[in-house]
Amino acid sequence: MSRYPACLLIVTAEIDADVEAEWNTWYNEVHLPDALACPGVIGGQRYVSVGEASVIDKGERTTNAAKTYTAVYELVGPEALETAEFKAMRGWYHFSDRIKASTRVVQAL
Numbered sequence: 001m002s003r004y005p006a007c008l009l010i011v012t013a014e015i016d017a018d019v020e021a022e023w024n025t026w027y028n029e030v031h032l033p034d035a036l037a038c039p040g041v042i043g044g045q046r047y048v049s050v051g052e053a054s055v056i057d058k059g060e061r062t063t064n065a066a067k068t069y070t071a072v073y074e075l076v077g078p079e080a081l082e083t084a085e086f087k088a089m090r091g092w093y094h095f096s097d098r099i100k101a102s103t104r105v106v107q108a109l
Contacts, residue, residue, distance in 0.1 A: 004109075005042055005043075005074035005075060005076070006075070006076060006077055006108060006109050007074075007075040007076065007077045007078055007080070007106065007107065007108040007109070008072060008073065008074060008075065008106070008107045008108075009071075009072075009073040009075055009081065009104070009105070009106055010070065010071070010072050010073075010103075010104075010105045010106075010107065011070070011071045011073075011102070011103070011104050011105075012068050012069065012070045012071075012101075012102060012103045013068070013069050013092070013099050013101070013102045014066050014067065014068050014069070014099070014100040014101040014102070015067075015069065015095065015098055015099055015100065016098040016099075016100065019095065019098045020067075023069075023095055023098070026095070027046065027069075027071075028046070031089070031092075032044060032046060032071070034089040035071075035073060035086070035089060037085070038080065038083060038085040038086040038089065039080065039083050039085060039086075040075055040076045040077065040079060040080025040081075040083060040086075041073055041074070041075055041080055041086070042074040042075060042076060043073070043074045044071060044072065044073040044074065045071070045072055046069065046070070046071050047069070047070045047071075047072070048067055048068070048069050048070075049067055049068040049069075049070075052064060052065045053065075053066075053068060066100070068101075077108065078106055078108055081106065
């Protein structure tokens with residue numbers, strides 16, 4: 001048996017600096033615990049980028065100094081994203097218009 005989960009949900013967000021403290025408090029105290037309580041969610045952890053990110057677009061390399069927040073959720077499978085509980089807690093609510101960029105990727109074995 002693998003020590004790795006069968007499925008990952010990887011979410012990134014770049015948020016306006018003027019709401020960053022409020023975003024982190026809400027994410028750590030409300031959103032992450034709600035996500036971890038959903039059926040099929042095995043675990044999860046948040047990360048924040050350190051230093052500049054390297055961006056390559058059509059062979060051209062640039063850098064970006066903005067902070068990127070990443071949450072990695074371990075799931076039993078993609079079906080965990082379809083539960084009523086997960087659908088109810090999904091979203092960034094009052095921060096939606098303050099997100100500069102985001103990605104959401106589901107990876108399965």
